[in-house]
Amino acid sequence: MSRFIIALDFPDPDAARRLVARLPAGRCRLKVGKELFVRGGPGLVRELVDGGWDVFLDLKFHDIPNTVAGACRAAADLGVWMVNVHALGGSRMLAAAREAIGEGAERPLLTAVTVLTSHDEATLAELGLAGPPAAAVDRLAGLAMAAGLDGMVCSAQEARRLRAAYPRGRLVTPGIRPAGSSADDQRRVMTPAAALAAGADDLVVGRPVTAAADPAAALAALEAELA
Numbered sequence: 001m002s003r004f005i006i007a008l009d010f011p012d013p014d015a016a017r018r019l020v021a022r023l024p025a026g027r028c029r030l031k032v033g034k035e036l037f038v039r040g041g042p043g044l045v046r047e048l049v050d051g052g053w054d055v056f057l058d059l060k061f062h063d064i065p066n067t068v069a070g071a072c073r074a075a076a077d078l079g080v081w082m083v084n085v086h087a088l089g090g091s092r093m094l095a096a097a098r099e100a101i102g103e104g105a106e107r108p109l110l111t112a113v114t115v116l117t118s119h120d121e122a123t124l125a126e127l128g129l130a131g132p133p134a135a136a137v138d139r140l141a142g143l144a145m146a147a148g149l150d151g152m153v154c155s156a157q158e159a160r161r162l163r164a165a166y167p168r169g170r171l172v173t174p175g176i177r178p179a180g181s182s183a184d185d186q187r188r189v190m191t192p193a194a195a196l197a198a199g200a201d202d203l204v205v206g207r208p209v210t211a212a213a214d215p216a217a218a219l220a221a222l223e224a225e226l227a
């Protein structure tokens with residue numbers, strides 16, 4: 001299966017459907033995030049799952065343990081391939097999420113966002129998280145893995161260290177950019193080849209594919225960077 005997860009960050013479900021129709025099945029997975037979920041709802045997620053797509057439901061749950069557990073159960077009922085929470089919710093919330101996902105063979109993978117790729121040291125300091133992002137990432141990854149989660153959402157810049165510390169943790173890395181392209185609002189970015197070399201499992205790509213005139217060609221160009 002492909003390493004690429006295409007982020008469907010669209011304000012309009014029909015625009016997302018049009019993009020999906022132009023993507024080659026089997027060469028990528030799909031990510032439904034907050035914007036599209038609030039617009040398109042669980043019906044759209046079910047539609048994509050029923051269409052045979054592996055869907056990463058990226059709602060980054062972060063609330064009290066009971067509420068997050070209920071949300072994770074609801075995500076599992078949708079048949080998604082992966083769902084995520086914020087590790088900043090803490091160890092009790094992470095354990096509740098993991099328990100809610102269950103043990104079935106068809107259960108979704110559960111990953112935890114460590115430190116968003118849009119943060120840098122200055123914006124973390126504003127939150128009272130002093131020090132380099134890597135230190136916060138390590139702490140939060142430790143909580144996620146101790147709670148039995150499948151892996152982490154992290155910047156590819158942190159993948160090498162996390163791969164060494166957690167050989168079996170799945171590393172999902174957004175902030176992937178083709179060589180020489182714009183970082184947009186991301187701060188901690190990497191090319192697909194560098195991310196894989198660092199140990200990433202899944203490469204989340206949004207605008208470089210979704211905003212391209214020819215999304216399938218943009219995906220093919222990313223694949224070619226890995227060849």
Ligand SMILES: O=C(O)c1cc(=O)[nH]c(=O)n1[C@@H]1O[C@H](COP(=O)(O)O)[C@@H](O)[C@H]1O
Nearest residue numbers: 007033058115116117153174204205206207
């Ligand atoms: O959980 C995520 O997917 C995520 C975590 C993170 O730290 N940074 C991050 O960019 N993302 C998501 O990854 C996607 C990146 O999109 P592009 O910047 O357009 O490639 C967006 O849908 C973000 O919501």
